[in-house]
Amino acid sequence: MMENKSISDLIEAYLKEILGDSAQIEIRRSEIANHFDVVPSQINYVIKTRFTIQNGYLVKSKRGGGGYIRIERVNLLDNIDVLNSLIQTIGDSIRERDAFAIVQTLYDEKVITQREGDLMLVALAKQTLDVGNTDVEARLRARVLISLLNRLRYES
Amino acid sequence: MMENKSISDLIEAYLKEILGDSAQIEIRRSEIANHFDVVPSQINYVIKTRFTIQNGYLVKSKRGGGGYIRIERVNLLDNIDVLNSLIQTIGDSIRERDAFAIVQTLYDEKVITQREGDLMLVALAKQTLDVGNTDVEARLRARVLISLLNRLRYES
DNA sequence: AAAATAATGGTCAGTATTAGTCAGAACAAG
DNA sequence: CTTGTTCTGACTAATACTGACCATTATTTT
Incomplete structure (x- = not known):
């Protein structure tokens, strides 16, 4: 060597x-x-x-x-396990109600505050992401949610 | 350095x-x-x-x-006129850098925490919203941002 | 008054100065 | 030899800076 x-x-x-x-x-x-x-x-x-x-x-x-x-x-946080398993369940497409459930889980697990959850919900809402095509919308929602979850892995 | x-x-x-x-x-x-x-x-x-x-x-x-x-x-959220003109400049389409500047301003004015700002940034990022079409992406970004702003506006 | 002149700021296209991307060559380990 | 990593350079992209020319307002002259 x-x-x-x-x-x-x-x-x-x-x-x-x-x-x-x-x-x-x-x-x-x-x-x-x-x-x-x-x-x-x-x-x-x-x-x-x-x-x-x-x-x-x-x-x-x-x-x-x-x-x-x-x-x-940056400091990597220790909720990694929770986040990883959530990301796995998302895949490349997710409906509004399932996304909302994940945000709720994050709040229940005290990974995020209520206000942070509210902002995430707005960003994931059908009203916000509707682009006329349900498939595209669900894929987009998955990307937004995964980005948000990945951001929660660390703090600056 | x-x-x-x-x-x-x-x-x-x-x-x-x-x-x-x-x-x-x-x-x-x-x-x-x-x-x-x-x-x-x-x-x-x-x-x-x-x-x-x-x-x-x-x-x-x-x-x-x-x-x-x-x-x-000027204060973005406190002043109706300012917020309206801001939303007007966003219109139905906005570039990543302009959206980022707005989030930074909200943080500077202590309207949002750093963590809330970080979450907003990833939701608005090119990487997240890229759907292969720059126009569609910019329109999506505008909708996400305006939804977030309105959420912040009517909260307080 | 009207016209000329002075004293400002605005625009835009071109140049300079950085960093980013990507495909392929070179190299190292097995 | 094969495969994965390192290294290179041509091309691209973003941001900063400059200067010639334009627009607007105030002041002076006729």
Whole structure:
């Protein structure tokens, strides 16, 4: 077993080094690329493979003058099991009443507050998502609900 | 790491600084431009991108001798007129970035908590609402956002 | 008054400066 | 050799900045 780390590994370690105890860092893609003498897009590769939400990182960026890439460490919450099992029952399509039941479950399990639940209900309501096609609407609802559930897995 | 802000960011911060707790300020475009050593039209750029109604600001101006640009801070939900004009600018279609700006403003005004804002953001995100058609997506986003706003409006 | 001039701000298209995407080449492990 | 990972670069997208030209209002001159 060789100790030969890839450059991507070194970049990962470097970023985590300067992250240190900070909640977040802002870097310039070209600077990091320059520092390691690689093409800029490799920084995207490193971020995409090593700073995912599953690993507890949120990444945001801005282009143009004064642009940056911000890497933020987030706390993964411990309701993951509840959320995972709920996401599984959704599939790629869900009716309004079933979505509402899931929100109710979240509230019962104290994963969300009442107000958060109310906002979720509005976003999932037939009235809001109706696009004239019941199938499309149910798929859309599933996407919205899954996005919401995934967001509940962590906090910034 | 380093804070590499663009000049537009600095101008934005400066204007918000002198705005302070005041309801409004009146500036001279050429003065600000001079202060930061940029062309006057960049002030228009900063205002157009950072002091929109979505961001919670109303801007009026007058040309000619004694001309000025007035920047006024407004509350989105408290003021019926402001909310109506906001909903009007949303219309039946809105881009992700404009929707995000509105949610940010609601958070800044303490109308919603950070977590509520985060949930709203994912419900409005391109990733969530993308249905393969940009127009349909933007219309959906408008409906979701207006539903959420109305929910917040009639709650308090 | 009317006309000219001065003193403002507005618009828009073009350039500059960042980051993102994606397909494919290069490389490493089995 | 096969498969999965790393690395590259051409192309794309988003944001910032600039300057020439336009529009509006106030002031001065005739």
